[in-house]
Amino acid sequence: MGMAQRPLAHGPIFRLTLALVGCALFGGLVWLLAATFGPVRRDPHNPPIHRFEGVSGPAAATVVPPAIPADWRDYDQGGPSRLVILLTDEDSNWAGLAHGLKSIGVPFRITRDANEAGHHRVMMVYPSISGRVLTPEALRIIARHPETGGTVIGCGIEGGGLEEVFGIGPAESSREHRKLRLDPAHPLLAEFTDPLELELPVNSADPDSALTMLSHRPTRGRVLASYEDGRAALVHRAVGSGHAYALGPDVGHLLLKGYNDRQELLSRSYANGFEPALDTWLRLLRAIYREGEPAAVTLHTVPGGRPLSVVLTHDIDFTRSIVNAPAYAALEREQGVAATYFIQTKYVQDWNDDIFMNEQAGPILQELLAAGAEIASHSVSHSRVFENFPPGTGTERYPTYRPFVQERLLTVNGTVLGELRVSKFLLERLTPGLEVQSFRPGHLRNPRDLPQLLQATGYRYSSSTTANNAMTHLPFRLMHGRATQAVTDIYEFPVTIEDELPPPLPQRLGRALHVAERIARYGGLFVVLIHTDSTGEKLEFQRRLTAELQAKDAWFGRLQDFAAWWVGRDQVELDAHRTADGLHITLKAPLPVAALALQLPGTGWRVDAGEAGLNADGSQVRLNLPPGTHHLRLHR
Ligand SMILES: [Zn+2]
Structure with a gap:
């Protein structure tokens, strides 16, 4: 028997071919199944959306107003009982100082005229004192002021021959100063008892952005605050019934760092803590004002003069959150308070989540409103990279505006104006009669241009950063472009307590109350952010927190209520x-x-x-x- 001819049909080439074809068929089937039933890899430029029948808009385009430089003359009014700022440089950070004094409630006036300043008992010379920025006559007026029972707060004393007046030697400057310590033994500083008030960060830890700061050696003056190397940062000299204070750090600059979201690692925590790095300066200036002005009347920071303002807020940025929201509103109603609900208008399906701004949303929003809640915007896309969005054209409209979160740090087709305009439009459209006034970005991501774009799109109030990041537990006015020269009409109400950082919220009640207690010592604002993604323990946390703070006579209100009051007060x-x-x-x-x-x-x-x-x-x-x-x- 000869060698049997091996049939080709069973040869290796045939089997390989069969295997390849089989693989291809199987792969095709898997693809077909995935394409039909599995999570679809969406076309980023044409994602699935929810269409509200007959709804499109907003019709009108947004026009962004140009930056108009703030004018110190707007503050050049008022009688001699006010603290007066003798402004020695118009390009300085005086707007930070002005906004800070507004927040703490010290009535003030700004002037460039030393003669006018001399009519006020308490004078702050800002940002510097030297023969370059002040005339000999102005320097004489400043020098005489404490002798006649007045108070002078001298900032940045570089020269001008006034060292004797302030009880200090010549200034020394250094870029090494990072923080300073207050001397709690001085009667003026008696109100500062917390370790975080007694030691204050004043300069960036980053050598590249650290500022040059002045220090002085006291001669006849007493040191109230010193830098870490022992050099004096604040010196007081009593002159009969008058006072002279020499201040090293630029308080206006510090205030704007906090207000402009540029704290550069000065802040000692990100959220859920007490961070009085700015408030301590404002309270210190208020204490100097009260000491020096017999008619010192200041505006209290809380409605009704209560110890603390509490604003409960919720972020709705998850499918289940919107369904849970009424349970929170019911609790709030039961406890006699009302909250602000920041709602993502999620009509686009993307990597983040499914659509929940659909036909079910309108009735839930109505229910929240009926319970007394404020409806506010939490953006369209809730993008983690919102701060990098381009400003946009101001013509973005529903339903053609379709920002698409493609992956964690990639969002396409999003603009800041689109997020602001379209979310406001949809919320107002779904709840007729509503005016959306407040905005909070997803993940508290803060585009540089947000303040003026909020104003351009008809918002009034922002809750876009944490109190710790802003280094203040008081609201403040936002600057155009988070820069130093132009002002917007938007006010910021930063978040004090949030529910995402460890440990879990239900374990943090004691800590949250301890933060509230410290803020209540000077009438601060306590904004609570609780996502309604679950009820149970979070709801119980809110119940107990509210009850505890109510027992301490805290004021409660929605953000728009507190904010309207604050703007009126301002x-x-x-x-x-x-x-x-x-x-x-x-x-x-x-x-x-x-x-x-x-x-x-x-x-x-x-x-x-x-x-x-x-x-x-x-x-x-x-x-x-x-x-x-x-x-x-x-x-x-
Ligand atoms: Zn969110």
Whole structure:
């Protein structure tokens, strides 16, 4: 038998071919199944969206106003009871100082005229004192001021021959200073007791962005604060009944660092902590003002003069969150409070999540509104890279605006204006009669241009950063482009407590209350952010937190309520003067301000004329201000 011919059909080539064809068929089947039933790899430029029948807009294009440089002359008004800033450089960070004094409630005026400044008991010379920026006559006025019972806060004393007045030797400058320590033994600093108030970061830890800071050696002055190397950062000299303070760090610059989201690692925590790095300076300036001005009346920071303002907020950025939201609103109603709901208008399906801004959303929004909630915007795409979005054209519209989160750090077709315009439009369209006033970006991502783009798109209030990052527990006004020269009408209300960082929120009640307690010592703002992705323990946390803070007489309100009150308060002009045994206060309010409390100089005051309520020891008066000019007379 010869060798049997091996049939070709069973040869290796045939088997290989069969295997290849089989693989190809199987692969094709898997692809077909995946394409039909599995998670689809979407076309980023044509993602699935929810179409609301007949809805498109907004119709009008957004026009972004140009940056108009802030003018110090806007603050050049008011009587001698105000703290006066003698401005020695118009290109300085004076806007930070102005906004900070507004926040802490010290009435002030800005002038370039030393003669005018001399009529005020408390004068702050900012940002520097030297023969280059002040005339010999102006330097003489400053030098004489403490001798006549006045107070001078001298910033950046580089020369001008005033060292003797301030009780210091010549200035030394260094880029090495990072922080300073306050001396709690000095009576002026008695209100500062927390370790985070007594040691303050003043300069970036990054050598490339560290500023040059002045220090002084005291001669006749007493050191109130010193840098880590022992050199003096703040020196006080008592001159009879007058005072001279020499201040090294540029407080206006520091304030703008915080307000502009440029803290450069100065902040000692990101969220859920106490960070008074800016507030301590503002309280210190207020203490100097109260010490030096017999008619020092300041605006309280909390409605009704209560110890703390609490704003409960929720971010709805997940399919289940919108369904859970009514449970939170019901709890809030039960406890007699109301909250702000930042809602993502998620009509695009993407890598992040499924669509939840669909036909089910309208009725839920209505239900939240009926429970007294504020409906606010939490953007369209909730992108982690929102801060890198281009500003956009201002013509973005639903349903053609389709930002697509492709992966964690990649979003296509998103613009800042699109996120702002379209989310506001849709929320207002789904809840007729609603005006969306507040905005919070996803992941608190902050584009540089956000302040002016919020203003251009009709928002008023922002809650876009953390209090710790801004280094303040007080609201503040936002600058155009987060720069130093132009101002917007948008105010920021930073987040104090959030629910994503470890440990889990339910384990943090004691810590959150401890933060609230420290902020309540000076009437700060306590913004709580709780995602409604689950109920259960988070809901219980909120119940207990609310009950505890209510028991401590905290004020509660939605962001738009607190913010409207704050903006009204921010525009109040206050002047006061002392008579033999009396105090006459004049208030000008362009907007109504309910339950505004005024902190009076000392205690034991009674109201003569005008409708106002006093607190128990006669140190604080509360009144409702309709728009207009109001007079209040008090006596002891
Ligand atoms: Zn979010």
